[in-house]
Amino acid sequence: MALRPVMVNIKALxxxxxxxxxxxxxxxxxxxxxxxxxxxxxxxxxxxDPVVLGIDVVPVPKAKTPTKNRMHLDLATTSxxxxxxxxxxxxxxxxxxxxxxxxxxxxxxxxxxxxxEFCVLEPREVYRxxxxxxxxxxxxxxxxxxxxxxxxxTDWTLHEVTDDQAVLRSAKGVGPYVEFLRTPDAKTVxxxxxxxxLPYPDDDKTAEVTRLRTLGATDLDLGQxxxxxxxxxxxxxxxxxxxxxx
Numbered sequence: 001m002a003l004r005p006v007m008v009n010i011k012a013l014x015x016x017x018x019x020x021x022x023x024x025x026x027x028x029x030x031x032x033x034x035x036x037x038x039x040x041x042x043x044x045x046x047x048x049d050p051v052v053l054g055i056d057v058v059p060v061p062k063a064k065t066p067t068k069n070r071m072h073l074d075l076a077t078t079s080x081x082x083x084x085x086x087x088x089x090x091x092x093x094x095x096x097x098x099x100x101x102x103x104x105x106x107x108x109x110x111x112x113x114x115x116x117e118f119c120v121l122e123p124r125e126v127y128r129x130x131x132x133x134x135x136x137x138x139x140x141x142x143x144x145x146x147x148x149x150x151x152x153x154t155d156w157t158l159h160e161v162t163d164d165q166a167v168l169r170s171a172k173g174v175g176p177y178v179e180f181l182r183t184p185d186a187k188t189v190x191x192x193x194x195x196x197x198l199p200y201p202d203d204d205k206t207a208e209v210t211r212l213r214t215l216g217a218t219d220l221d222l223g224q225x226x227x228x229x230x231x232x233x234x235x236x237x238x239x240x241x242x243x244x245x246x
Contacts, residue, residue, distance in 0.1 A: 002155035003197040006048040011060040011192050012114050019057040021112050025090045026132040051174045064115045064192050068100050071193040073118045076127040076134035087120050133176040139183040140236050146180040149234050152215050191239040198243045
């Protein structure tokens with residue numbers, strides 16, 4: 001048994017506007033999926049996508065606080081020219097520069113129209129085949145502990161584990177990485193961005209959730225009521241959901 005990350009969930013006051021921003025930023029399409037806006041590759045909605053992590057923008061009644069998100073997206077570029085063009089492009093779409101204490105770095109830190117931070121990276125060989133999203137980056141206190149949990153929770157492959165970083169990627173060797181980076185900041189507000197996981201067709205969602213609890217996950221009540229997905233937190237209280245099979 002194992003779960004597969006299938007999308008990044010972003011909360012927004014205006015899910016349509018934020019969804020369109022990410023669609024145009026990534027060169028993807030925005031699809032109306034009931035009460036949410038799903039962002040994925042063009043050519044028609046395919047879910048779950050076999051390669052990419054889509055983005056599901058979900059409406060909520062409260063705006064983002066000034067506190068930095070503990071999860072953000074890193075966008076890949078192929079050259080210095082491409083990086084400069086992408087930064088100009090997303091700024092024209094409504095992105096704004098933000099200072100999260102990064103100092104002088106080769107990447108550019110920005111925020112989407114509702115303040116969700118993201119980075120446009122300088123060209124890096126490791127991300128040459130990821131598609132437009134290079135990585136989903138998660139702040140944490142203990143990357144080794146995160147590696148143990150997420151390696152067991154999902155069917156993704158662990159690529160690197162140090163005191164400062166843990167890196168996973170789909171066992172198929174496609175799509176973005178998920179990277180847990182050690183940071184000094186503690187969690188103080190609910191997550192605005194989180195991962196959604198999905199069982200495989202022959203697996204049982206209830207059994208998978210039970211398995212996650214034995215690994216250290218905790219049930220989370222967000223006032224979601226009776227819904228087909230399960231809300232949980234990992235051992236460092238990063239929120240995530242296990243979705244029902246379509």
